[in-house]
Amino acid sequence: MARTQDEIRQTNVKKILLAAEQLFAEKGYAGASMGEIAQLADLPKSNVHYYFSTKKALYQEVLLALLEIWKQDALCFELYDDPRVVLSTYIRAKMTHSRYRAHGSKIWAAEVMQGAPILKERLRDNLYEWAKLKESKIREWVESGQINPVEPSYLLYMIWASTQHYADFDYQIYLLNDDKPLDDLQFEKAVQSVTSVILRGIGLTA
Incomplete structure (x- = not known):
């Protein structure tokens, strides 16, 4: 057909x-x-x-497509209420994309580090409101005593930094891992380590 x-x-x-x-x-x-x-x-x-x-139009579409993928990673904030479930799911999704879509993370990092010259207005509209909704959910957890007091934006920054490191600095990881990418077992341990450190930092068990 x-x-x-x-x-x-x-x-x-x-x-x-x-x-x-x-x-x-x-x-x-x-x-x-x-x-x-x-x-x-x-x-x-x-x-x-x-x-x-134009190349600019293509570049913009690449960035916007990546933003939509990362928004999908955070759907767990809407689907679940338990902070342990939400954050564990989110961290795993972010780590998985860092492993399999490292190129995308690097493009995003390069664009933002330069002050988002191509995507500035679209980024302001798309990212700001989305992030504020996630911060609101974290704030609810703090106010209800489900997690230790934490500034919601700083918690998000920590998650982004620790998960996207595995994409943005993949060569450094490769170099320090005897010139090999992380195998499945190593990757799973990395996910568990990031998850454990972040959850324990806000008073939850991994």
């Missing part, structure tokens, strides 16, 4: 975004070209320009 135009579009856009994510991470926004992205995606350059008229 022949694929529909919508299915073809979805497939091509996904290939382009993944290729762009890798090249923007490896070469930076300025260093990556639309031609290289097309080559990595195994598509004609004209196809890339058909879906994304």
Whole structure:
């Protein structure tokens, strides 16, 4: 059965975004070209320009797609009320994406470290309100005595820093792990360690 135009579009856009994510991470926004992205995606350059008229538009879409993925990681804040369940689930999701989508985390870090020159307004609108909702949930836990007093934003920053480290500094981890990526057992221990330190810090058992 022949694929529909919508299915073809979805497939091509996904290939382009993944290729762009890798090249923007490896070469930076300025260093990556639309031609290289097309080559990595195994598509004609004209196809890339058909879906994304400029490199800036493609870069913005990569960042916004990553933001949506990370928002999905935090759905546990809406699905559960137990802080132990919410935070354990969130940390594992963040760690998993750091392991399998390291390129995306590096692009995000590079953009933010430069003051978000490409995504500033979209980031302000998308990230600010989303983060405030998560902070509100943490504040409820503090006020109800479910966790030790903590500034909600600082707890989020700590989670982001400790989980995204495994993506942004993956080469350092590789180097210190005898020139090997973490295997499944090591990764599981890393998840458990991050989870334990954060939960115990706010008065919960891991």
